[in-house]
């Protein structure tokens with residue numbers, strides 16, 4: 249796949265075919281992802297690939313915690329201003345695609361649950377890092393994750409990066425052999441995209457360059 253095409257075609261995939269992904273393919277994707285940049289070549293990503301029974305258990309555990317309204321572990325901020333606006337726009341796009349009305353509490357709850365079930369993907373890749381590295385190295389994990397999402401496309405796979413996958417850390421610790429010193433940072437739902445799943449067709453917006461880029465230097469570049 250041509251690089252430009254891959255970058256432009258990538259979008260979050262939230263509906264997958266019931267088709268397993270071979271270990272060989274996942275290894276190829278991970279080998280490409282690990283070519284990502286990292287400060288001082290630390291390569292701080294620690295990865296847990298979850299499929300089959302443990303994935304089903306984790307998904308069920310997440311949904312149970314959600315239903316009993318267990319508080320989530322999140323370091324995200326409540327968005328305001330332009331960030332809130334962008335969040336609202338993508339939410340509207342997804343709900344329109346899925347035919348979910350704003351006031352339809354049941355459908356909205358089902359949509360939220362879907363995220364906690366890793367969108368029923370056949371594989372969930374949990375990306376962790378060592379606690380001792382603190383937040384500074386989250387950036388490197390982001391580079392790894394973006395590389396992984398693009399690399400996956402070469403094998404016909406789709407991905408959705410999701411914080412929802414790590415909101416219930418206790419469950420992750422219960423079902424996976426996460427060493428105490430590892431903190432879960434993000435999960436990636438991965439599998440073969442369902443071409444008929446409406447939300448997969450959503451193309452999210454991006455800002456015009458003049459709204460986030462400042463130029464300095466040569467006049468002729470303007």
Ligand SMILES: Cc1cc2nc3c(=O)[nH]c(=O)nc-3n(C[C@H](O)[C@H](O)[C@H](O)COP(=O)(O)O)c2cc1C
Nearest residue numbers: 258259260338363408409410411412413434450452
């Ligand atoms: C760190 C991170 C966390 C995310 N968490 C979620 C999530 O919990 N649930 C979800 O549906 N999408 C999640 N997303 C996907 C974003 O909503 C998506 O990337 C964004 O709306 C842009 O859309 P696109 O990926 O289709 O270009 C997350 C993305 C990132 C990078």
